[in-house]
Amino acid sequence: MAGGLFSLMHCLTIDAVSFSYIRTIPILREVSCSVQRGEFLSLVGPNGSGKTTLLRLLDRIFLPDIGRILLGDKPIVKFSRAELARRIAFVPQDGGIQFPFTVFEIVLMGRSPHTRGMAFENAHDRAIASEMMEKTDISHLANQPITKLSGGERQRALIARALAQQPEVLLLDEPNAHLDVSHLMDIFRLIKRLNTESGLTVVSVSHDLNLAASYSDRVAMLKSGSLAALGTPEEVLTEQCIRDVFQAEVLVDRHPSHHGPRITLKT
Amino acid sequence: MLREILVRHSPLTPRRLAATLTLLTILLMAVALAGISVGSVSIPVGKMLGSLTGAEHLSEAERTILVSIRLPRLILAMLVGAGLSVAGLVFQALLRNPLAEPYILGISSGGTVGTLLAIAFSLGIVGTSLSSFAGSALVMLLVYGIAQRRGQMDTNTLLLAGVMTGAFFNAVVLLIIAVMNQELRNAFLWLMGNLSGATPEAIMTVGPFVLLSSVVLLVHAKNYNLIATGDESALQLGVNVRGVKRLSYLLGSLITGLVVSVSGVVGFVGLIIPHICRKLFGPDHRVLLPASFLLGATFLVLADILSRTVLAPAEIPVGAVTAAVGAPIFIYLLRRT
Numbered sequence: 001m002a003g004g005l006f007s008l009m010h011c012l013t014i015d016a017v018s019f020s021y022i023r024t025i026p027i028l029r030e031v032s033c034s035v036q037r038g039e040f041l042s043l044v045g046p047n048g049s050g051k052t053t054l055l056r057l058l059d060r061i062f063l064p065d066i067g068r069i070l071l072g073d074k075p076i077v078k079f080s081r082a083e084l085a086r087r088i089a090f091v092p093q094d095g096g097i098q099f100p101f102t103v104f105e106i107v108l109m110g111r112s113p114h115t116r117g118m119a120f121e122n123a124h125d126r127a128i129a130s131e132m133m134e135k136t137d138i139s140h141l142a143n144q145p146i147t148k149l150s151g152g153e154r155q156r157a158l159i160a161r162a163l164a165q166q167p168e169v170l171l172l173d174e175p176n177a178h179l180d181v182s183h184l185m186d187i188f189r190l191i192k193r194l195n196t197e198s199g200l201t202v203v204s205v206s207h208d209l210n211l212a213a214s215y216s217d218r219v220a221m222l223k224s225g226s227l228a229a230l231g232t233p234e235e236v237l238t239e240q241c242i243r244d245v246f247q248a249e250v251l252v253d254r255h256p257s258h259h260g261p262r263i264t265l266k267t
Numbered sequence: 268m269l270r271e272i273l274v275r276h277s278p279l280t281p282r283r284l285a286a287t288l289t290l291l292t293i294l295l296m297a298v299a300l301a302g303i304s305v306g307s308v309s310i311p312v313g314k315m316l317g318s319l320t321g322a323e324h325l326s327e328a329e330r331t332i333l334v335s336i337r338l339p340r341l342i343l344a345m346l347v348g349a350g351l352s353v354a355g356l357v358f359q360a361l362l363r364n365p366l367a368e369p370y371i372l373g374i375s376s377g378g379t380v381g382t383l384l385a386i387a388f389s390l391g392i393v394g395t396s397l398s399s400f401a402g403s404a405l406v407m408l409l410v411y412g413i414a415q416r417r418g419q420m421d422t423n424t425l426l427l428a429g430v431m432t433g434a435f436f437n438a439v440v441l442l443i444i445a446v447m448n449q450e451l452r453n454a455f456l457w458l459m460g461n462l463s464g465a466t467p468e469a470i471m472t473v474g475p476f477v478l479l480s481s482v483v484l485l486v487h488a489k490n491y492n493l494i495a496t497g498d499e500s501a502l503q504l505g506v507n508v509r510g511v512k513r514l515s516y517l518l519g520s521l522i523t524g525l526v527v528s529v530s531g532v533v534g535f536v537g538l539i540i541p542h543i544c545r546k547l548f549g550p551d552h553r554v555l556l557p558a559s560f561l562l563g564a565t566f567l568v569l570a571d572i573l574s575r576t577v578l579a580p581a582e583i584p585v586g587a588v589t590a591a592v593g594a595p596i597f598i599y600l601l602r603r604t
Contacts, residue, residue, distance in 0.1 A: 059503050085505030092499045098363050099495045099550040105278045109493055113505040118489060118553070120281050158500075165504070 010070075011037040011169060011201045012058060017067035019053060027053045029225045030067065035169075038199040040192065042212035045222035046246050051205040052093075054222070055171050058203060059090040071169075085113035089162035090171040094154050094178060100145035103157045107133055110164030125164075132160040135190055137183070151178030159187060163194070170194075172204040176211055188215055213237050213260045221245055237261040279551040287554055291561035295345075295568075302344070302568040303337040307580060342474070343465040344571045344585075345564035347530045348540075350477040352563025354519040354526075355537020356544075356555055357484055360491035361512055361519075364422050365542065366600055369403075369523040370534035371426065373433030377406030378527030380436050383443045385528075392472050400524030406432055407520045460533040460586015462571055469529040476525055480518040481560055487511055491552040533567070533586045535593020540566055542596060 012035040019028040028050045035041050043051040056062050057069060060076050069076050076084060089110070097106075110132070111125040121129075133139045136156040146154060155178045162170060170191065176184055192215050194200040206212045212219050212233065219236040221229040223245045229236045239252045242263065255262040304312045310329050317323030325333070351369060358367040369375045381402025385395035410432050414425040490511045493501035501508050526533070540563040541555065548554045570588040577583060 056499075061499055061502050080505075081502070081507050082505035085503060088503070090499070090503035092497065092503070097496045098365065099360075099545075101492070101496065101550050102278065105492075105549075105551065106496065108278050109496065109500075109504060112489060112493060118486060120553075121278070 009036055010034045011039070011072065012203070013070040014054070014058070015068050015070065017054075017057060017064040017069065019050075019057060019062065019064050021053075027225055028057070028064075031222075031225070031227050032067075033220055033227060033230060035201060035203060036217075037168075038195065038201055040195050040202045040204070040215055040217045042216040042219045043203065043205045043222060044207075044209060044212050044219055045228070048224070049222040049245075050225045051222055052173055055090070055173055055203065055205050058169075059088050059171055060084060061090070082113045085165060087167055088169045088171065089165040089167035091158050091162045091173060091175060093173050094151055094158065097146050097154075100147045102143050102145055103133065103138055103149070103153075103160075104129065104142040106146050106157050107138075107160045107164050110161040113165060128166065129160075129164050132163040135163065136160040137186060152180055152183055155179055156183065156187065159191075167200070169201045169203065172202065174205050174207060176206060176208055184211075191215075209237055209242070209263045210255075213263065214255065214258050233260045237263060279549065279554055284554050284557075287548055288557055288561065291558055291565070295561050295565045298565045298568045299341055299345070302341050302572055303333060305572050305576060306332070306337060308332055339467055339470060340462055340465040340571070341568060342470050343462050343529060344567045346470065346474055346477050347462070347526050347533055348536055348563040348565070348567025348570075349481065349560045350522040350526045350563075351533060351536040352540035352559040352566075353481050353484060353556060354522045356541040356552070356559045357491065357515050357519045358537070359541055360495045360552060361515055362420065362425060363495055363497075364425060365545070366422070366426055366538070366597065367429075368535065368538040369519075370433070370532060371538065371597070372410050372429035373406045373431075373436060374403045374410075374429075374520060374523045375527050375532045375534065376433040376436035376440070377402035377404075377409075378524040379532055380439050380443070381524065382528045382531075383440060383447075387443060387447050392468055396472055396476075396525050396528045399528035400521050402436075403524035403527065404517070404520040406436065407516055411516075459584040460531045460589065461582075461584045462530055462574075463582065464529060473525045473529050477522055480522050481556075484515060484518055485556050487515065488552040488556045491515075491556075492550075495550070495552070531584070531586060533589050535589050535597065536563060536567060538600075539589070539593050539596050542600065 014031055014033045016030045016032050017028055018026065018030055020026045031054060043054060045051050053062070057064055063077070071079065071087060107129040108121050108125065111121050111129060115121055115125065130139070133142060136159055138153060138156050138160060141149065141153060146157060149157070155175065159175065175187060179187060188211065191202055195202050216233055218231060219233050220227060221236050221241065228245050229241050237252060239250055242248060242250050249266040251264045251266055252261050300312045300315070304310050304315065308329065310333065314323045314325065315333070318325045355368045358369070358372065359365050378399040379402070381398040381400070382395055385398035390398060410425070410428045413428040414420050490501065490506045493504050493506050494508060494511065498508050540559050544555050544558045544562060548558055567585070570585050574583045574585045574588050
């Protein structure tokens with residue numbers, strides 16, 4: 001039946017979701033959107049438009065007031081917390097860790113949904129953690145306390161931890177916030193490679209429209225809690241759309257290398 | 268072995284955990300032997316050990332001193348030290364603040380009020396324990412409620428909320444004592460942190476719960492690692508954060524309340540011991556929890572030896588000894604964070 005095919009292709013389904021932290025101030029209003037398996041979706045929008053909140057709902061950090069979210073064809077509320085952690089990884093914005101765990105210890109925490117109760121991580125878990133540190137270029141920091149690292153290095157450690165979960169879906173909350181330009185490119189190339197080669201589904205909140213344009217299959221643009229536009233970067237990142245949603249005058253032309261839209265501020 | 272324990276190859280391995288706990292157990296046993304040996308009548312360790320094998324003979328008086336006086340006091344000291352250290356460590360992980368501690372957060376003072384009220388109404392030992400637990404839990408909820416603003420918790424607000432709530436409850440303590448009779452004046456002295464109330468009943472009422480609670484908290488050691496890196500991080504890594512936190516706050520308050528009901532306010536233990544353990548063994552709670560338990564027990568036996576011997580035959584409240592060591596460490600930590 002068509003329904004079976006439908007659920008096979010849809011990895012995450014956001015079904016008419018509304019949410020508010022305080023009853024009188026709605027943050028999301030009836031947002032519906034689905035994420036395909038192996039897709040790279042960027043959530044963009046002005047400050048306070050509900051991007052990060054939507055990302056949190058996708059990992060059941062908060063529950064929607066109305067509507068539901070499905071992983072495959074099963075509502076995420078039906079998963080156990082550990083089961084969800086094996087399938088979805090969420091990279092929060094750097095929250096400032098107080099205790100001096102080493103980078104290796106932090107990355108190894110990504111294996112905890114896969115280890116039982118009090119059990120210690122085995123050689124396999126350590127190998128995966130080492131591999132992810134290698135990939136995110138933090139192997140040389142393995143024995144450094146996380147409290148001594150720069151913002152960008154901490155960010156990469158948190159991404160390595162999420163990858164060590166070996167999830168199907170990676171949720172990124174402004175991964176570019178603390179990264180310098182070289183590590184930004186490295187991390188996004190890595191995530192894009194996992195996305196295209198291993199079929200990792202990625203949903204990324206981003207303030208950088210050019211970053212969204214160059215890596216996303218589709219872009220979802222939020223405006224004060226509602227979905228304003230959804231489609232390919234070419235369809236969504238237009239001068240008109242950005243003017244409507246961001247109240248900003250921009251110039252959009254072709255990017256010389258990836259041929260997607262390139263956004264430049266008009267001065 | 269010492270090298271294996273102290274040179275921190277991260278991350279923690281079962282081997283390092285076992286080596287660490289073995290060493291700390293040996294240390295505890297050595298200090299415990301010293302603890303029952305020292306006192307107004309000194310009973311040499313060699314003689315005690317010899318009497319077990321029949322090589323030496325203890326007099327009737329020595330036997331009585333050991334079994335009825337020193338052993339209960341030793342066990343109580345170990346329970347108090349272990350319990351307060353574990354409670355402190357858990358509060359620090361949950362609040363992500365190395366300065367959190369039952370005494371500084373005012374939780375001990377809440378327990379004191381509960382204990383005093385129970386004594387005033389002659390509720391008996393079980394009633395006193397329950398009342399003390401209720402007082403501790405109440406302060407925990409209060410301080411948590413005061414310090415939280417829009418889901419955020421600021422370190423300074425939390426500490427000040429704890430200290431102020433503690434001050435308020437201490438005022439209530441003084442009020443109760445002023446209103447009530449002479450018997451409570453003695454109770455007040457005892458509540459300054461004193462182990463001379465060690466009786467088998469006190470140990471049997473408090474001991475099993477302190478041990479059991481510690482074991483339950485130990486089961487969650489890995490969760491505390493994840494929670495220590497942030498609530499959202501822990502959630503997304505599969506921890507039922509709300510459930511773990513509720514259970515842990517409850518058990519932490521239970522331990523504190525029970526300990527206060529039998530020993531009074533012994534401050535700073537929950538700060539000193541986890542801090543030393545973190546320095547020595549790293550931040551992994553799978554080693555920190557049992558290590559704090561063992562080292563906390565060791566520390567309080569040592570503090571008790573000091574409190575009994577420094578001004579002998581007079582006794583200093585053991586809470587005074589721990590505060591004298593703990594307050595400077597608190598200030599050091601405050602300067603550093």
